[in-house]
Amino acid sequence: MAVTTFLFPLAAQAGAIPLPGDFYFISRDQYGTFVGSHKLYLEHAKGLKHVQYCNRDYFVRANSVAWTQIEADLGHHVQIEFNFGRGWRPICQRPQDQVALRDLGINMPAREFLQQGADDDQPASRLSKISGVFGKSNKESRHKSYHTQ
Incomplete structure (x- = not known):
């Protein structure tokens, strides 16, 4: 039983852990200390925009592009790094100079852009999408039921 209890939380978090083959924007401070990251994707999905960094195609969220610009403005070193399974390899310098929000x-x-939450295609949790469906009813349908029709 103890093994099952221990493994479940790890499996639930597995999607958030960078895997070999993943590409990320990585921000580091002046001492090389990790500050933050945003994922780049190799395949299109809803909410992602097609871009090129260092002559390579990626798909990113607009929020990620804005984030690279802000991190650079703060004096952080931003680059694209590749997870090759035994660490991270820098593969593209200064992405904030290659793609901008414009x-x-x-x-x-x-x-x-980030303060307004202007990225319309932000991923939403499954529960928030479900609750949105039930919360969007007009006044007429609120008072109608099967029995009053």
């Missing part, structure tokens, strides 16, 4: 058709400063 390249994605977004004409506002990065900070303003």
Whole structure:
């Protein structure tokens, strides 16, 4: 029983752990200490935009592009790193200079974009999507039921 209890939390978190073959924007401070990261994808999915960094195709969220710009403004070193299974390998320097929000058709400063939560295609949790369906009812349908029809 103890083994099952121990393994379940690890399995539940497995999707958040970078895997070999993953690409990430990595931000490091002036001492090389990790500050933060955002994932880049190799396949298109809802909410992702097609971009090129260092002549290689990726798909990213607009929030990630804004984040690279802000991290660079803060004086952090931003690069794309590849997880090769035994560590991280830098593969592309200064991504914030290669793709900007305006390249994605977004004409506002990065900070303003993130503060407004302007990324319409942000992933939402399954529960928030379900509750949204039940919460969107007009006044008429609220008072109608099977018995009053």
